[in-house]
Amino acid sequence: GWTTSSIVDDQVAKVAAQIGDGRAICGLSGGVDSAVAAALVQRAIGDRLTCVFVDHGLLRAGERTQVERDFVAATGVNLVTVDARERFLNALAGVTDPEQKRKIIGREFIRVFEQAERDLKAQGDYRFLVQGTLYPDVVESGGGEGTANIKSHHNVGGLPDDLQFELVEPLRLLFKDEVRRVGLELGLPETIVQRQPFPGPGLGIRIIGEVTADRLETLREADAIAREELTAAGLDQEIWQCPVVLLADVRSVGVQGDGRTYGHPIVLRPVSSEDAMTADWTRLPYEVLERISTRITNEVSEVNRVVLDVTSKPPGTIEWE
């Protein structure tokens, strides 16, 4: 059988042979796959790898730090962070339609990433692009035609002519659980390796209504509280993921301190699933729900109500947009 360390040795040798003395670029999303792919390639070619992380401003609390500080500390990788927060906010101004949001975020992401690639190409011989493609992705794109496209998921598609790269895909033969084991073997922190799924368009599709800087801040605070309490209750393994959604276009009356409030609801959407194709709503303990609700309404201004989504998938999707 394959041991994790033999997978690592094998892939590091393959990557070293493929890239030779060339240079490679790897986009980091904050997720498991790109982090493990980057760490493997870093093992193989050291500082001839440069990672690019786009901060689109739709990240959760602490995610940028996790990449800039924890991932860099664990791997010693070269990292370029592109701060594109203003750009994304401007592009999203006035937009409320979910598909429109997804398209804009996907389009802006590709533009920003391609600019970063051009900048690097001007500085050195970057001919390789690292991608965290897993075995199920390979199989899916082989026979994926005809699958119902319910929401447009964004992935980097075809590249323009001046940006030709040879792909490096060190995780192509691995399943998710193997990727996590390889990540641990490479010394990546648990917070990265065990991270639950999080959508590419980020918090942009968890604000029902227009995305603004203030609303992102509100949602970020509520989301951080929910995640903190779920982790403290030891529920991370049981839950597939728990989107936290801000109903920015809804207000309801409340009473806080000695005054009437007219604030926004936060929705908790904890789900249990094997593969995200179907999901069941997770029966969270009432005490945990109570703690989350009390903390969010006490600590997050603008929020005066917390509600629980008790819909399976189908008919509901996991995300609200």
Ligand code: XMP
């Ligand atoms: P839905 O909402 O379709 O989500 O039930 C299924 C899973 O996919 C994630 N998701 C995305 N992931 N880009 C991604 O990388 C996207 O645009 C996207 N939309 C949804 C979602 O979080 C869930 O895990």
